Amino acid sequence: MEIDPRTGLPVTAIAWEDLSKGEQKIKIATEKRRYGKVTTLVSGFDKSIDLKATAKALKEGLACGGTIREQTIELQGDHKKHVRLILVKIGFSDESIEE
Secondary structure, three states: OOEOOOOOOEHHHHHHHHHHHHOOOEEEEEEEOHHHOEEEEEEOOOOOOOHHHHHHHHHHHHOOOEEEEOOEEEEEOOOHHHHHHHHHHHOOOHHHEEO
């Protein structure tokens, strides 16, 4: 069995994670909070997806802050147009993402 030197996981386990990324039903929405602040919500992830790594990639790509609450990634600001591009770059299928 081959072990990936970067993650320490078996190579076959990594392939399964990529397959599960294509089966997600991800929803992107914006929500207006108090004082007129806008928050972008990304939800619909399975438990098999590493939300912490996904949130980190989104925050780095969008240069914003954010957090994870109840299987939902909350990003500070209105990033509805750009989130889809970053999720596709990470490995999620474009058809599984709806706005």
